[in-house]
Amino acid sequence: MINNTPLHHIKELAEYIALQYEEKITPVNRIANHEELELFYDAYDKGTFDGMTVYTDNRFYIHLNTDNGNREDTERGRFTLAHELGHYFIDAHRIGLKKGILEPHPSIINRKQFNSIEREADYFASCLLMPESRFKQDVFKKKFSFQLIDNLCTQYKVSRTACAFRFAQIGNHPIMIVYAECGIVKWKLESDDFPYKWLLNDKNVPANTVMGEYFTQSNTRDIYKTEQVWAMDWFNYVKDRDTGRAFYEHCIPYKDKALSIIWED
Template sequence: MRRNRNSIKKLAEAIALEYEEKITPLDKIVGDEGLSVFYDSYGRDTFDGMTIYENGQFYIHINTDLGNKKDSPRGRFTLAHELGHYYIDSHRLGLKKGLLEPHPSRTNRKQFNQIEREADFFASCLLMPEARFTKDFHRKSFDITVIDFLKEEYNVSRTACAFRFADIGNHSIMIIYAEGGKLKWYHCSEHFPYQYLLYDKVVAPNTVMGEFFKGISDDIFKTEEIWAVDMFKYVKDDDINSKFFEHCITYRDKALSIIWGD
């Protein structure tokens, strides 16, 4: 997979860097490839995007019912993800030969299916090519304002931006996502000091996210200190007083936390 990631990265970033615009011009890419993209209502319980091969042509369908507006961060990531299915050789040939069934893609989540992971990685590299992206945080100390600055610069969601920063940023971070108090997934930088959560199915109680799901606050968007022992497994005795920062963003019964150390 590592070798495949490298080839996907080179492919996506070569396409992005063919264009001078900092915000990757997906419309131009679609036009240059002669692809047909349809933005339409497909229901809320279906998909964000889907790529279909019919009668010798590729067609990309984008679901507006899930917030995929043409130039919105979510819509752009969904389209970039579907372009991954078109550009990655194994995906494109699979669709052409009927070996890969057209399937629903969902945006802004951690993927566990390899095909979807590859398309997400392609989208991330296409929208935030490393050569450009790293220049915008070079020598900056990390806090949530870095992510918020970058997401505006590249017109991507905070989640997509945090994933990319976790992979190639200059500071190790962890991203945690939960719904209704249940942990859905987490992702961290390769060199983040702790790789395992103390609570792997529910939200840790002594955290900002934990406050939110206990109903202490209806709306949270703040950074606070948390203790490593309240969040992570395998904290050594010497690190018992170690603290991290947590920034939590909430929406209805959903919450995303970004965690980092000094």
């Protein structure tokens, strides 16, 4: 059994490591090399795994699956490596790997604990790639817009999704992120101070939204831009006086998938 690590400990650890380097784009490969970790960027078949940390013969090895897009210095590859570094640097994870308690491929029985451990490694990766002290300096320079997310992605060499997640955690403007596949919401995340917590249809993407139009119009509509939507179109439990409350939505579509960022002026 692996005990959970407090998030503030993970944050302090990841940011301490990141701030040892002056460059804004955290050099994850150099960090791995400094720890004498063996990195293998190889093709392990699409859909199997992104990254895997293995302990054998008294050494740690990190495997990154290029078939899933985890190539060196790509946004996805950088996040996956940062995630695997979390398994190495977080004491409970590292000890679990050494003792064989933390398996690279978990059984169904251990799925709940595995998911908790993976969330800790994701949080470590987020803090390592976008340390709060640096990130906030850039966040507070401009009024929020989708362009701000795009700019931050470039500055920190992370994906839009990872950047939006981090902004929702520590940014200076409340946002909600919604991800859907084939018109079905798979997950959402909102800032603590975002005014609404519940979506209109729970799992089905509401039709009168930018994302809804993408899924209902044969995925052909050009929606790579910000459009105005209304509270009553996206959210449940909207009070009568707020039915005309305006929000902005920027939808990023890809085939049968879409991610929307929603915010208010």
